[in-house]
Amino acid sequence: MFKIAVLISGGGTNLQAIIDGIKSNELECSIEYVISDNKNAGGILRAEREGIKTLIFDKKEYSREEISNNITNTLHGKVDLVVLAGFLSILKGDIIREFNNRIINLHPSLIPNFCGKGMYGDRVHKAVLESGVEKSGCTVHFVDEGTDTGEIIQQAEVKVDTDDTVETLRAKVNCEEHKLIVNVIKQLIGKTQE
Template identity: 45%
Template sequence: MRLGILGSGSGSNMQAILDAIADGSLDAEIAIVLSDNPDAYILERARKAGIPTGLIDCRGFKTKYPLEVQAETAAALLKAEVDLVCLAGFMRLVKSPLMAVFPGRIINIHPSLLPAFPGLHAWKQALEQGVSESGCTVHYVDAGIDTGPIILQAKVPVLPDDTAESLHERIQVEEHRLYPEAIRIVASRL
């Protein structure tokens, strides 16, 4: 299973996938890592691991993911012979043509128990709403914002003294465990 990773930040989920590959618990390889942020640490992590990297040039847009750029992303993933696309902290909304090229083969990890708290800063939303538990979800990507079919979820209690940072940190521990497991499940279905 050849994975293409799209990320915008530190790459801790990509590192968890790499670690699972290294310890033999995930039979896969990361073929390419692409980022829309030239300063994202995910690119440095990939380079240190000897993984090819590339930049996604969104033409100066801060949040928009232009369709022609998505076509370029799809072409780079195809050239790398990617079987499954994993979004790992990728902060742009994926649509066609990327989804058309990889139908049912794009997954994402989100820091909430979807369908609760889709979108940005889900852990902050959970605290603001006063819920007793939060967590993370790995799901297939569809045309909506964090609305695709759920693959796996993990729960994390919200503690009385939690801050946004402490809750997010505990959620990330579960993300790092859950993402490789979800990739194994998806691989068994392809």
């Protein structure tokens, strides 16, 4: 059985999409761990309701290096894929090498636009609206040493309407994120079975 860990910082709606994908047999995998860098993340409750092991390395108590090292030590030899689903801490060091091409991140824009340092969550949607572009979307990419610089696996587009607000754009992008993350995990599971 293909094993994954999901890293979150917030409500965990993309985690829920993965859980639902497993329950509907669309995804043939198990979530071994849900790890958060925020002790108040709503996604932890989602995981606990499903009986998934949860760990918290709160960014107010741990440095970025400590968070990365703790995650590496926890997941070493235990999972096939690490999924960053709204995880706001930047991973550093050994984890990138140990899980080379086995860490994916979901970003709420069409990379290479509106990404990199400081671009996350509603900041991305605000920047998209201020720029006047006609489309946005989301990207799943492999994680490397940079910020949002790893190889793009797949993207999904949404139309940006003139009356969109941060909230309406977020809702549209979220809807696509839920489908995209499940599709990409499915694709990666398929590759290991070839």
